[in-house]
Amino acid sequence: MSRKRLTQEERKQETRKMLLESAAETFAKLGFHGASVDKIAEFAGFTKGAIYAHFKSKEELFLALLEQQMQSHVNTIHQIMDEEHSLEHFIKKMGHYFDMDREQNQAWSSLNMEFLLYAMRDESVRQKWTDMILESVEQLSDVITKMKSDEEGESNLSPEELAWTILSIENGMAIFNIIAGNNTPSNLYGKALQNILQPSSCKDIDSSSKIK
Incomplete structure (x- = not known):
């Protein structure tokens, strides 16, 4: 053939x-x-x-890889959302996914840190990275809006603010994991995500534990 x-x-x-x-x-x-x-x-x-x-340059090549990586991350979040039809299950699956991804992509996290220092000194590169981050925030905001539409209770943060917060936690924890390794608490991302997206459920858990 x-x-x-x-x-x-x-x-x-x-x-x-x-x-x-x-x-x-x-x-x-x-x-x-x-x-x-x-x-x-x-x-x-x-x-x-x-x-x-x-x-055009090595920088543009790296930015293309960075965009690919960020889009893959957002696509995975969409996939998890399609598979898990409740916010509680979505949060658990995301916590598991983050822990797996953190272990498998440690080299990429190190590269991000190295490139960050370079981008801070190059305005055009920084702006291109900013545009990609804003696109990720917009897509993640849409996911949050859909996931929280059927949930009771309101967050003090808008979907966009929640997206910024979640991405900040992801990147911050990735950095600390490189530096501190196993000293970082296990399942912290999942717990943080629950506190951000389901603050009322966390209060219920705290109250029931105090009663006992």
């Missing part, structure tokens, strides 16, 4: 995908500053010109 010939656009997308995969491995091994365009191209089996045909 003959293989279907790819169109020019399909070949372009395939090459871009391979470059991104190679870049992810190279950045993970050498860090953002240690990974050069030459090394990324060598790892992928392409010329340096092939990289510049798709990305």
